[in-house]
Amino acid sequence: MVTSVTSFSRTGLSDWLIQRVTSVILLSYFIFVAYQLAGSIDYTSWRGLYDQTWVKVFTLLAALSLAAHSWIGLWSVFTDYLTERMLGPWGNALRLLCQLGASLALLVYVIWVVVIVWT
Amino acid sequence: MNDARTVTDDTISRANVRPISRDKRPVNLDLGSIDLPVTAYASITHRVTGVVMFFASFALLWALDQSLASEASFRGLQNVLSAPLAKLVMWLIASVLSYHALAGIKHLIMDAGIGETMRGGVMGARLVFALAAIAAIVWGVAIW
Numbered sequence: 001m002v003t004s005v006t007s008f009s010r011t012g013l014s015d016w017l018i019q020r021v022t023s024v025i026l027l028s029y030f031i032f033v034a035y036q037l038a039g040s041i042d043y044t045s046w047r048g049l050y051d052q053t054w055v056k057v058f059t060l061l062a063a064l065s066l067a068a069h070s071w072i073g074l075w076s077v078f079t080d081y082l083t084e085r086m087l088g089p090w091g092n093a094l095r096l097l098c099q100l101g102a103s104l105a106l107l108v109y110v111i112w113v114v115v116i117v118w119t
Numbered sequence: 120m121n122d123a124r125t126v127t128d129d130t131i132s133r134a135n136v137r138p139i140s141r142d143k144r145p146v147n148l149d150l151g152s153i154d155l156p157v158t159a160y161a162s163i164t165h166r167v168t169g170v171v172m173f174f175a176s177f178a179l180l181w182a183l184d185q186s187l188a189s190e191a192s193f194r195g196l197q198n199v200l201s202a203p204l205a206k207l208v209m210w211l212i213a214s215v216l217s218y219h220a221l222a223g224i225k226h227l228i229m230d231a232g233i234g235e236t237m238r239g240g241v242m243g244a245r246l247v248f249a250l251a252a253i254a255a256i257v258w259g260v261a262i263w
Contacts, residue, residue, distance in 0.1 A: 020226075023223050023227070027220055027223070027224075030216065030220070043190045043193040043194075046186060046187070047187060047193075050187055066176060070169075070172075070173050070176075073166075073169045073170075074170070074173060077166055077169070077170060102173070105173075109176060109177075109180060112184070113183075116183055116187060117187075
């Protein structure tokens with residue numbers, strides 16, 4: 001069964017590393033946002049935070065990390081459960097359909113973040 | 120040299136094109152009949168929470184959008200998030216993300232070579248479940 005053609009970086013070793021680097025970026029971002037939300041916030045201070053360039057860059061970095069991290073994670077799940085062995089003859093078609101759907105959704109997520117933060 | 124490579128290539132390609140349905144080797148992976156160790160539950164929960172976060176990301180991006188678009192939409196979001204159902208969803212997303220993050224940190228620690236034994240794995244999995252439960256309680260207190 002050919003599965004590497006839809007993996008994120010085409011090699012398992014590279015996917016492994018990307019999964020870990022992006023996890024650290026995402027965790028840092030979520031801790032950063034949770035810390036900001038911990039106090040009482042109003043619109044002016046919240047907007048002021050996201051007007052800073054480094055926060056915009058950090059947010060975009062988190063969005064790109066989310067896309068790569070989800071791609072690799074969902075690929076692992078799809079190639080384990082959505083297979084011909086698990087589901088019969090339609091397994092491969094269903095897996096490719098799910099991967100296409102997930103990839104498109106992740107692309108939309110990234111574009112959405114660019115629109116939110118930079119417009 | 121050339122011949123040897125041809126034979127090898129042929130062997131590999133024949134192995135690859137063998138239809139899965141003709142593979143008669145027994146597969147004994149009826150997970151329902153196996154008493155799974157805690158590490159297996161930790162692993163499957165990490166997967167399930169990961170898939171949930173993929174969908175939850177849509178809600179988080181929507182909230183980020185609403186919070187930044189204008190002062191009116193910021194107030195509207197505050198209004199929406201004060202509803203009981205919204206609070207429940209927020210608590211679920213925060214708890215799911217906490218579990219996923221804790222299990223991920225456990226992975227990074229094991230990648231560093233710490234707790235790679237069966238005993239270490241069981242201890243790590245129990246610790247992740249315990250910390251995730253505490254995190255869920257903390258989120259509950261913070262939200263309600």
